[in-house]
Amino acid sequence: MQQDGLAKVDFGGVRRSVNVMFTPEAEPGDWVLVHVGFALARVDGAEAKATLDLLGEAIEAELSQEMTL
Amino acid sequence: MRYVDEYRDPAAALAIAAELTTLVEPGSHVKLMEVCGGHTHAIYRHGIDTLLPPEVELVHGPGCPVCVIPMGRIDDAITIAERPEVTFASFGDMLRVPGGRRRSLLEAKARGADVRIVYSPLDALALAQAEPEREVVFFGVGFETTAPAIALTLIRARELGVLNFSVFCNHVLVAPALRAILDSPDTAIDGFIGPGHVSTVIGTKPYDFIAREYHRPVVVAGFEPTDILQAVARLLHQLREGRAAVENQYGRVVRDDGNPAALAALERVFTVGDDFEWRGLGVIPRSGFRIGAEFADWDAENRFEVPGARIEDPKACRCGDVLRGMAKPYECGVFGTACTPEKPLGTCMVSSEGACAAYYAYGRHRAKVPA
Numbered sequence: 001m002q003q004d005g006l007a008k009v010d011f012g013g014v015r016r017s018v019n020v021m022f023t024p025e026a027e028p029g030d031w032v033l034v035h036v037g038f039a040l041a042r043v044d045g046a047e048a049k050a051t052l053d054l055l056g057e058a059i060e061a062e063l064s065q066e067m068t069l
Numbered sequence: 070m071r072y073v074d075e076y077r078d079p080a081a082a083l084a085i086a087a088e089l090t091t092l093v094e095p096g097s098h099v100k101l102m103e104v105c106g107g108h109t110h111a112i113y114r115h116g117i118d119t120l121l122p123p124e125v126e127l128v129h130g131p132g133c134p135v136c137v138i139p140m141g142r143i144d145d146a147i148t149i150a151e152r153p154e155v156t157f158a159s160f161g162d163m164l165r166v167p168g169g170r171r172r173s174l175l176e177a178k179a180r181g182a183d184v185r186i187v188y189s190p191l192d193a194l195a196l197a198q199a200e201p202e203r204e205v206v207f208f209g210v211g212f213e214t215t216a217p218a219i220a221l222t223l224i225r226a227r228e229l230g231v232l233n234f235s236v237f238c239n240h241v242l243v244a245p246a247l248r249a250i251l252d253s254p255d256t257a258i259d260g261f262i263g264p265g266h267v268s269t270v271i272g273t274k275p276y277d278f279i280a281r282e283y284h285r286p287v288v289v290a291g292f293e294p295t296d297i298l299q300a301v302a303r304l305l306h307q308l309r310e311g312r313a314a315v316e317n318q319y320g321r322v323v324r325d326d327g328n329p330a331a332l333a334a335l336e337r338v339f340t341v342g343d344d345f346e347w348r349g350l351g352v353i354p355r356s357g358f359r360i361g362a363e364f365a366d367w368d369a370e371n372r373f374e375v376p377g378a379r380i381e382d383p384k385a386c387r388c389g390d391v392l393r394g395m396a397k398p399y400e401c402g403v404f405g406t407a408c409t410p411e412k413p414l415g416t417c418m419v420s421s422e423g424a425c426a427a428y429y430a431y432g433r434h435r436a437k438v439p440a
Contacts (some may be wrong), residue, residue, distance in 0.1 A: 012070050019189075019191065019218075019221065021221060021330060022217060022221075022328055022330045022331045022334075023328075023330075024330065031071065031072055033266070033269060033322045035214055035215065035218065035266065036160070036188065036189045036190065036211075036215055036218045037188060037189025037190075037191050037192070037218065038189070038217065038218045038221065040214070040217070040266070040269045040270060040322075040328060040331065041269040041322035041323070041324075041328060042322075043072055043321050043322055044320065044321050044322070045321075047320035047321040048072055048320075048321035050320065051076070051291075051296075051299070051318070051320065051321060052075055052076075054299065055075075055076075055078060055081040055084075055085075055295055055299075056081075058081055058084040058085050058088060059080050059081055059084045061084065061088070062083070062084035062087050062088070063084075
């Protein structure tokens with residue numbers, strides 16, 4: 001965290017100052033969605049996992065269907 | 070990268086693609102619009118169009134901010150940029166957009182105008198602070214995704230008392246554009262893949278009218294291949310069950326109420342203007358932001374004479390039809406010939422989010438030849 005509502009964000013190795021005034025809930029170590037120098041959203045790990053779980057279910061459903069064929 | 074790679078899993082994508090075939094009546098025709106230009110690019114970059122059943126057609130919506138700016142506003146921008154005291158700062162993709170007589174900001178720069186590319190509006194504000202003898206004007210273009218950044222920059226400018234900074238405001242709203250498309254008699258869209266990044270700001274509620282008044286489903290989606298495929302599956306499920314609801318596939322960054330801090334900044338800085346002229350869609354009531362009274366001193370249109378040019382689109386260019394989902398890029402007579410990314414005629418070819426640029430970059434130069 002820096003002054004003036006800025007924070008350092010690591011973009012896969014490249015670090016840049018980003019304005020985090022729109023994401024007051026973000027803490028060091030969080031992932032954020034950045035657009036034109038502003039963080040617009042903190043990535044919600046639980047929601048991200050829920051979406052991934054659905055993908056896992058889709059693969060399982062597909063596999064079980066193949067087995068019944 | 071985390072939160073990216075796992076949503077590109079080929080096994081998951083193929084599993085959803087297999088499910089899609091079970092969700093459509095063979096021989097039927099389902100027309101889905103992806104509203105956002107970011108989705109258009111993801112679809113062709115990853116070849117998602119090739120994974121869909123033949124019954125499902127994707128059409129491309131107006132969610133490309135560069136694409137929907139009419140040529141007259143480009144000429145107005147050039148008029149401001151050519152003033153000797155002005156340093157005109159813009160996102161890079163606006164520079165090559167041709168205005169009237171095919172002149173662009175880049176050509177104005179070549180003739181001596183002080184035009185600079187910035188990554189963030191905060192960089193333009195920093196320019197104004199560093200060069201107090203210059204009048205720095207920022208070209209504000211974008212949907213509700215980008216407008217909060219400009220709003221916060223104006224709030225900063227006011228707090229810091231930076232008076233040699235102003236914004237030429239061309240910000241537009243996504244919901245009125247969707248209503249215009251739904252009201253248009255010649256576009257029959259069965260469902261919408263909702264824009265992911267706009268929705269981080271505005272949430273999912275602004276789309277409720279689409280389900281309630283027009284009985285069309287909306288699924289707000291992320292930008293990775295499995296996100297888009299999941300959204301298509303959820304739309305097809307709704308259509309099959311005869312439901313029309315707004316659903317959120319992109320819960321990892323989109324909350325139903327959006328981003329309260331960003332919405333508060335929009336509310337403070339902007340008012341919803343009467344009308345805004347959209348390229349391809351024409352004048353849409355209450356579809357653009359204007360800078361509000363508190364920030365009137367930072368409104369470039371109050372500070373400089375702006376001609377308010379109105380220019381017809383070039384007749385050969387079918388950007389307007391592409392933006393309404395009426396034509397595919399390859400159906401345009403100049404696509405890939407007189408109009409290329411190197412020398413674009415229309416905005417849909419200029420912008421990295423434009424449908425024509427996506428078709429050109431990823432080799433969709435003509436309609437699929439039936440096997």
